[in-house]
Amino acid sequence: MREHWTGMNATTAMPARAAATAERGALLVTLLVVLVPLLMLVAGATTVMTGRNSKLLHTLQETKALLAAEAAIEEAAHRCNTGTLAANVLVQRNLGAGMTNSYRAVWLGTNGIDDDGDGLVDEQDERTYQVFATGQHGLATRRVSALLVEPAPLPTWRAAILALGTPDIVGKGSALVSGFDTKINGARASAVNDVAGIATEPPQNTAGLASRYQQSGNAKVQGKTSFDTMTNVYDLPGLLASAHNSVRNQLTPGTFNGNLGNALTNDWQVSYSPGSLKLAGNLKGAGVLVVGGDLDISGSLRYDGLVIVLGNFKMSGSVLVNGALIQGTAGTSITAVGNSTIRFSTEALGHIVTLLRPAYQITGWREIGR
Amino acid sequence: MSAPPVRAAAGFTLVELVIVAAVLVPLLLIVGTATKGVSGAIAANDRAAEVNALEERALGEIARVLHFGRIGTLCTQATAADVKAGRAAAVGDWFPMPAREARTTMQLWALTGAQQLPLEPPEQLCTLEFVRSKKEKANGLDDDRNGLVDDGDLRCTTGNLSTKLLGGVDLCSFLLDTGVVRVTLRYGKPCPVGQGTGVRRTTLTHTVSLRND
Numbered sequence: 001m002r003e004h005w006t007g008m009n010a011t012t013a014m015p016a017r018a019a020a021t022a023e024r025g026a027l028l029v030t031l032l033v034v035l036v037p038l039l040m041l042v043a044g045a046t047t048v049m050t051g052r053n054s055k056l057l058h059t060l061q062e063t064k065a066l067l068a069a070e071a072a073i074e075e076a077a078h079r080c081n082t083g084t085l086a087a088n089v090l091v092q093r094n095l096g097a098g099m100t101n102s103y104r105a106v107w108l109g110t111n112g113i114d115d116d117g118d119g120l121v122d123e124q125d126e127r128t129y130q131v132f133a134t135g136q137h138g139l140a141t142r143r144v145s146a147l148l149v150e151p152a153p154l155p156t157w158r159a160a161i162l163a164l165g166t167p168d169i170v171g172k173g174s175a176l177v178s179g180f181d182t183k184i185n186g187a188r189a190s191a192v193n194d195v196a197g198i199a200t201e202p203p204q205n206t207a208g209l210a211s212r213y214q215q216s217g218n219a220k221v222q223g224k225t226s227f228d229t230m231t232n233v234y235d236l237p238g239l240l241a242s243a244h245n246s247v248r249n250q251l252t253p254g255t256f257n258g259n260l261g262n263a264l265t266n267d268w269q270v271s272y273s274p275g276s277l278k279l280a281g282n283l284k285g286a287g288v289l290v291v292g293g294d295l296d297i298s299g300s301l302r303y304d305g306l307v308i309v310l311g312n313f314k315m316s317g318s319v320l321v322n323g324a325l326i327q328g329t330a331g332t333s334i335t336a337v338g339n340s341t342i343r344f345s346t347e348a349l350g351h352i353v354t355l356l357r358p359a360y361q362i363t364g365w366r367e368i369g370r
Numbered sequence: 371m372s373a374p375p376v377r378a379a380a381g382f383t384l385v386e387l388v389i390v391a392a393v394l395v396p397l398l399l400i401v402g403t404a405t406k407g408v409s410g411a412i413a414a415n416d417r418a419a420e421v422n423a424l425e426e427r428a429l430g431e432i433a434r435v436l437h438f439g440r441i442g443t444l445c446t447q448a449t450a451a452d453v454k455a456g457r458a459a460a461v462g463d464w465f466p467m468p469a470r471e472a473r474t475t476m477q478l479w480a481l482t483g484a485q486q487l488p489l490e491p492p493e494q495l496c497t498l499e500f501v502r503s504k505k506e507k508a509n510g511l512d513d514d515r516n517g518l519v520d521d522g523d524l525r526c527t528t529g530n531l532s533t534k535l536l537g538g539v540d541l542c543s544f545l546l547d548t549g550v551v552r553v554t555l556r557y558g559k560p561c562p563v564g565q566g567t568g569v570r571r572t573t574l575t576h577t578v579s580l581r582n583d
Contacts, residue, residue, distance in 0.1 A: 033394060037401050041408055048412060052419055059426070108488055116489035130488045147489065250548065253442060253466035254457065274442030274583045275466050292442035292583055364491050365581035366438045366481035
């Protein structure tokens with residue numbers, strides 16, 4: 001049997017090898033024909049998906065990096081309010097999931113630089129931290145800067161109107177600005193607390209203030225003196241920080257026709273409009289009204305307490321502001337016409353002290369060096 | 371005497387070729403059909419992704435302008451209805467943006483990243499507006515026959531530089547709501563020649579909080 005099989009192998013060995021060689025070629029061709037289109041498909045789909053994923057990943061990382069940077073600012077603000085923020089110290093955090101952030105706070109109140117460009121160095125309204133924060137996620141890095149404004153108490157009242165800039169002041173008709181202390185019910189209070197009609201702050205002075213006043217008709221500015229100057233620069237940004245953190249009525253800029261509290265019912269509120277505001281009609285208000293732009297009040301509105309306006313101020317009709325008005329440095333005009341009145345009232349201003357919550361305000365958000 | 375070596379047969383036999391053809395032809399047909407289908411799907415997917423990406427990029431630019439903008443300076447352009455309501459003196463005037471009203475224009479001051487006085491950070495005026503195509507009228511019709519109704523461009527002007535963020539926009543609205551602005555964009559792009567008919571549309575809505583007063 002062994003020989004027979006050997007014989008058989010001897011006669012069939014060569015043709016079998018040749019056939020095998022030919023089949024190997026067929027397999028290769030078959031594989032190429034089938035696999036190449038498949039591979040092209042896979043490669044195309046992979047390229048498309050990879051490119052898209054890469055773009056999506058980049059967008060996601062950029063967004064997360066910005067959020068991480070903003071989280072650093074929020075942490076710095078929290079540390080400010082708890083008194084644990086150290087100036088000029090780099091704080092780094094690992095937020096997990098590949099996100100990190102870091103921040104450094106710089107105290108502008110004592111850096112020996114005129115940070116607000118008003119010609120004064122390290123005055124009260126520069127009591128602010130500037131925070132530089134960096135957020136990272138993957139390959140994305142975003143940098144954000146913000147200001148943390150220290151809250152400030154109410155000023156020592158020097159006048160019914162405190163104009164911190166250099167506005168042109170116009171009094172027409174029977175408009176009255178009075179520094180004589182008056183109670184909420186309109187009765188005359190003790191003369192001990194009387195103040196000037198209008199005051200400004202350094203580097204402005206009383207003479208300059210008086211020279212910008214234009215009076216016509218029976219309009220009057222009266223008080224302990226008509227015009228005066230505060231002894232120190234007032235920290236209005238600090239007061240705004242307090243007011244901003246105590247807002248009850250968030251007003252949309254434009255025209256507003258509702259009431260904002262009422263002194264006669266002991267309802268005192270903090271109201272805030274980030275932009276210009278018009279108040280018209282027979283309205284009532286009491287507390288603190290902060291207007292980030294221009295304020296135009298008319299009709300028979302009565303407001304008890306403090307009005308803070310960062311832009312121009314105009315009152316007309318029979319408007320009555322019983323308390324005080326502070327105008328920011330950007331304001332260029334104060335106009336009082338008709339029978340409108342601003343009169344100083346320590347009683348009304350006494351009610352707003354408890355309304356203001358002293359807390360740092362985050363402002364000046366901006367992205368730097370992206 | 372030894373037998374002469376048998377030479378291997380060159381090429382394939384007819385039977386082999388027929389078998390291979392019988393197997394490969396249906397396979398190739400299947401692969402070809404699948405390739406065509408998948409290619410079409412990829413192309414359609416690509417168009418959708420491109421439309422989405424363009425729109426997302428435009429929204430990203432809008433978000434960047436708004437995020438560091440000052441909400442107190444937010445304005446919109448007056449329409450005839452605004453003038454009638456006494457909000458503005460004339461049509462086209464900028465006035466404080468009313469809350470919860472969809473608008474097609476928006477203007478505000480936004481803080482730049484420039485480092486100057488820390489407490490007086492520089493700002494620039496930014497305008498976002500939908501500008502209707504000159505060939506289109508606000509009549510609910512596709513006047514220029516591009517498949518889009520009353521479409522136009524979304525433009526952003528910062529300082530003196532005006533740029534087109536997105537063309538082919540047939541819906542654009544900005545809505546202010548308590549410290550945030552909701553931006554809605556509907557963008558359409560006609561299918562390229564030979565890749566089907568119609569318009570690929572995407573609508574995206576993005577909410578941006580304004581960080582500064």
